[in-house]
Amino acid sequence: MRSGALIAAAPLHLDPVESWDRATLEEFQLAKLRVQLARLAQDSAHYAPLFRRLGWNVGELRSLADLSRLPFTHKSDYVGSIGAQTPFGKFMTVPQSDVRRMHFSSGTTTAPTPQFWTERDLDRWAGLYARHAHAQGIGAGDIVQCMFTYTWFVGGLGATAGYQRAGAMVIPAGSQDTERQINTIFTYGTTVLCGTPSFITHLAEEVSKRGLDPAASTVRGIMMGGEPGASIPATRRRIEALWGARAYDAYGCLEFQPIAGDCEAQAGPHLAEDFAYAEIVDADTGRAVPDGTPGVLVLTHLDKQAGPLVRWWTGDVVVRDSTPCSCGRTHARLVGGVRGRADDMLVVRGVNVFPSAIEELVRKTAGLGDEYQLVIDASVFDAAGFMKSIHLRVEQTEPSAEAEKLAAQLTQDIKQRLQVGAHVEVLPFGTLTRSTHKARRVVRE
Ligand SMILES: [Zn+2]
Numbered sequence: 001m002r003s004g005a006l007i008a009a010a011p012l013h014l015d016p017v018e019s020w021d022r023a024t025l026e027e028f029q030l031a032k033l034r035v036q037l038a039r040l041a042q043d044s045a046h047y048a049p050l051f052r053r054l055g056w057n058v059g060e061l062r063s064l065a066d067l068s069r070l071p072f073t074h075k076s077d078y079v080g081s082i083g084a085q086t087p088f089g090k091f092m093t094v095p096q097s098d099v100r101r102m103h104f105s106s107g108t109t110t111a112p113t114p115q116f117w118t119e120r121d122l123d124r125w126a127g128l129y130a131r132h133a134h135a136q137g138i139g140a141g142d143i144v145q146c147m148f149t150y151t152w153f154v155g156g157l158g159a160t161a162g163y164q165r166a167g168a169m170v171i172p173a174g175s176q177d178t179e180r181q182i183n184t185i186f187t188y189g190t191t192v193l194c195g196t197p198s199f200i201t202h203l204a205e206e207v208s209k210r211g212l213d214p215a216a217s218t219v220r221g222i223m224m225g226g227e228p229g230a231s232i233p234a235t236r237r238r239i240e241a242l243w244g245a246r247a248y249d250a251y252g253c254l255e256f257q258p259i260a261g262d263c264e265a266q267a268g269p270h271l272a273e274d275f276a277y278a279e280i281v282d283a284d285t286g287r288a289v290p291d292g293t294p295g296v297l298v299l300t301h302l303d304k305q306a307g308p309l310v311r312w313w314t315g316d317v318v319v320r321d322s323t324p325c326s327c328g329r330t331h332a333r334l335v336g337g338v339r340g341r342a343d344d345m346l347v348v349r350g351v352n353v354f355p356s357a358i359e360e361l362v363r364k365t366a367g368l369g370d371e372y373q374l375v376i377d378a379s380v381f382d383a384a385g386f387m388k389s390i391h392l393r394v395e396q397t398e399p400s401a402e403a404e405k406l407a408a409q410l411t412q413d414i415k416q417r418l419q420v421g422a423h424v425e426v427l428p429f430g431t432l433t434r435s436t437h438k439a440r441r442v443v444r445e
Helices: 022-043 047-054 064-069 075-084 119-135 155-165 178-188 197-209 233-243 355-364 403-418
Strands: 099-104 114-118 143-146 169-172 192-195 221-224 246-251 276-281 295-301 312-318 346-348 351-353 368-376 389-396 421-428 442-444
Touching: 022 047, 022 064, 022 295, 064 276, 099 119, 114 119, 119 155, 143 155, 143 178, 155 169, 155 192, 178 197, 192 197, 197 221, 197 233, 221 233, 233 246, 233 355, 346 389, 355 368, 355 389, 355 403, 389 403, 403 421
Parallel strands: 143 169, 143 192, 192 221, 221 246, 368 442, 389 421
Antiparallel strands: 099 114, 276 295, 295 312, 346 351, 368 389
């Protein structure tokens, strides 16, 4: 028997706030928002003058829906505030001497921007992460090998504090040195791996190359973040099969740590609704969309002290389900995780097509590599300027394979699954540009 199986019977910890009924939760959110916005009207170098300019005061917040009278806060506002007030910008809101930690964005689209945490913010962060661990049945007795990056960015330290609080022993392994990672798993009996889906997959391949079977290791749980893979069914299934373990999605960004995490039901990551108030809005109109409809996730901190944000435009497209989960939690779930970036969503003949959906099909096609590119060029538009089809570039792994056959098969799969036409170009392996950061899947030509 694998040692991890003994741990699975650990009692389920459920913070009472996680099972509040919706009315109680909304009452709580409104009370917290009133306190938070009154504080920002007083102390925030960004929001105080903004509220004054708008002639808005917190007395106008009579229901949660009233929050929509305030504008969104975009990344460009944050970056712009740093230009106006260097080096920290206008969002810190507490005296610098009260800040205990500063992390930075990965800077894939702009220069790295900072975000801040007070002692209480760090404590809250660890508590929320520990909640995810409990929801995944991870705790005392577990050995967690954390392979997120520890420097600059938020990944490693946040997970470490959370899993420690949940009772696990954490190894701060970082994302380097494959050999040592493997030795550590097999020497110390690691039961849980944390990392990006791409690194976790790479590690399994490296384990196999050494004549070992990752599925026969002590690893029983995998917590993945940083990339959307854990909620892409084909990617999740592949990783679960490779390691013989359950894989869970953890979603967060620099500004909101964490946003949502999977429970054992794997029915979509649960939002932390007592930490951030979530709106799902139409990418074009900014108006709220009903549950079940894809929209951009917009978040407001309910009690963060340092760097609090109001109506933060994450740019991530999600689908919300607010019905209670079979695990007993009532906090809403993001079904299918993050579907993609609003900027990357294509609307083809009225069908929303995300790169993640294409990724699912590319990775299921034997003979194709993992890289792909969606090309936006003149060929994909009809005379009226609407997208009529997609143009996809992929790579074949075997030079001898018949490119036309692979293209035809993928075109057919896309038509069948997504109901859109596709022109698929199959290129020799290594043709498409690799990125060491998060890959750009949509290119405009
Ligand atoms: Zn659940």
